[in-house]
Amino acid sequence: MVARKSLKGDYCPSARSLDVIGDWWSLLIVRDAFDGLTRFGEFQKSLGIAKNILTERLRSLVASGILELAPASEGGARMEYRLTAMGKDLFPVMVALRQFGERHLFAPAEDHSLLVDRASGQPVQLEIRAQDGRRIGPDEALILKVPEEK
Amino acid sequence: MVARKSLKGDYCPSARSLDVIGDWWSLLIVRDAFDGLTRFGEFQKSLGIAKNILTERLRSLVASGILELAPASEGGARMEYRLTAMGKDLFPVMVALRQFGERHLFAPAEDHSLLVDRASGQPVQLEIRAQDGRRIGPDEALILKVPEEK
DNA sequence: CATCGTTGGTTTAATAATGCAACCATTCTT
DNA sequence: AAGAATGGTTGCATTATTAAACCAACGATG
Numbered sequence: 273m274v275a276r277k278s279l280k281g282d283y284c285p286s287a288r289s290l291d292v293i294g295d296w297w298s299l300l301i302v303r304d305a306f307d308g309l310t311r312f313g314e315f316q317k318s319l320g321i322a323k324n325i326l327t328e329r330l331r332s333l334v335a336s337g338i339l340e341l342a343p344a345s346e347g348g349a350r351m352e353y354r355l356t357a358m359g360k361d362l363f364p365v366m367v368a369l370r371q372f373g374e375r376h377l378f379a380p381a382e383d384h385s386l387l388v389d390r391a392s393g394q395p396v397q398l399e400i401r402a403q404d405g406r407r408i409g410p411d412e413a414l415i416l417k418v419p420e421e422k
Numbered sequence: 423m424v425a426r427k428s429l430k431g432d433y434c435p436s437a438r439s440l441d442v443i444g445d446w447w448s449l450l451i452v453r454d455a456f457d458g459l460t461r462f463g464e465f466q467k468s469l470g471i472a473k474n475i476l477t478e479r480l481r482s483l484v485a486s487g488i489l490e491l492a493p494a495s496e497g498g499a500r501m502e503y504r505l506t507a508m509g510k511d512l513f514p515v516m517v518a519l520r521q522f523g524e525r526h527l528f529a530p531a532e533d534h535s536l537l538v539d540r541a542s543g544q545p546v547q548l549e550i551r552a553q554d555g556r557r558i559g560p561d562e563a564l565i566l567k568v569p570e571e572k
Numbered sequence: 573c574a575t576c577g578t579t580g581g582t583t584t585a586a587t588a589a590t591g592c593a594a595c596c597a598t599t600c601t602t
Numbered sequence: 603a604a605g606a607a608t609g610g611t612t613g614c615a616t617t618a619t620t621a622a623a624c625c626a627a628c629g630a631t632g
Contacts, residue, residue, distance in 0.1 A: 373435025
């Protein structure tokens with residue numbers, strides 16, 4: 273491999289996002305973080321990831337500003353990994369992935385975990401809307417390219 | 423690597439989604455497909471991906487039901503890769519990634535491509551709502567686990 | 573209809589990423 | 603103070619990705 277291509281310079285925001293969280297483990301770590309996990313060992317047990325890889329991914333997520341390393345809330349000298357405000361902004365990504373998986377990757381009768389509104393206990397929904405409130409699907413949308421700089 | 427772990431059996435729908443599109447290239451291919459690309463060569467040029475990897479990823483996306491291989495619309499014997507209905511359901515994932523990137527991965531003055539409503543030309547928005555219409559953030563939501571089978 | 577360029581790949585060899593297991597220093601527990 | 607748990611690091615084997623060369627089929631051109 274001649275060095276994995278970086279997408280940092282791409283003008284497509286999705287590409288830049290993937291540059292930060294687009295590898296095999298990062299989003300799973302983030303998912304677990306949304307799920308309340310904070311400790312190295314918790315992630316390691318939950319994901320079954322190799323420890324050296326976990327070390328690197330956590331470091332990378334911290335470096336990107338998605339996680340932060342804070343003194344553990346229970347006092348001890350131990351540290352814990354927590355989602356930053358930026359990390360919490362990945363929430364819609366997680367919900368979108370979840371919704372896709374629910375719709376297409378489970379048999380009709382098969383159980384799966386469910387994301388609910390804490391207040392009502394009812395499932396939450398994700399919607400894409402135009403500014404006038406119309407729901408927008410892929411065919412009603414259009415990507416406006418930025419002019420090539422050169 | 424001793425065989426990358428498969429998440430097919432996971433009860434978390436996000437994990438299963440990542441099992442299908444969670445690798446380094448697949449979502450970029452899907453992004454380009456949303457962007458209207460259909461041909462092998464178009465993807466290859468757009469992404470700068472090695473051809474053998476592109477071959478494998480396209481095959482995998484077809485096998486997963488996200489893309490389909492159809493006779494090219496312009497008549498010839500050539501084929502083209504098109505998003506299936508299932509593939510189009512990844513739209514919210516793309517929008518969510520885009521939104522995250524726009525918010526956090528660009529300098530204030532920096533240009534980026536923009537997703538707009540085809541009808542009005544105005545940017546589209548992604549929202550997560552409870553059934554009563556309240557907007558929901560990560561702290562108002564809760565993942566209901568399915569009981570461990572064993 | 574013979575040739576040439578394009579498309580859509582496959583193969584090969586080199587290098588990078590990942591995994592596993594063993595090891596280690598520090599912190600908790602008892 | 604001894605032993606276990608936590609949070610890593612290191613080395614080696616295996617897998618994935620890459621670039622580059624190669625190739626077969628198709629289309630266009632003369």
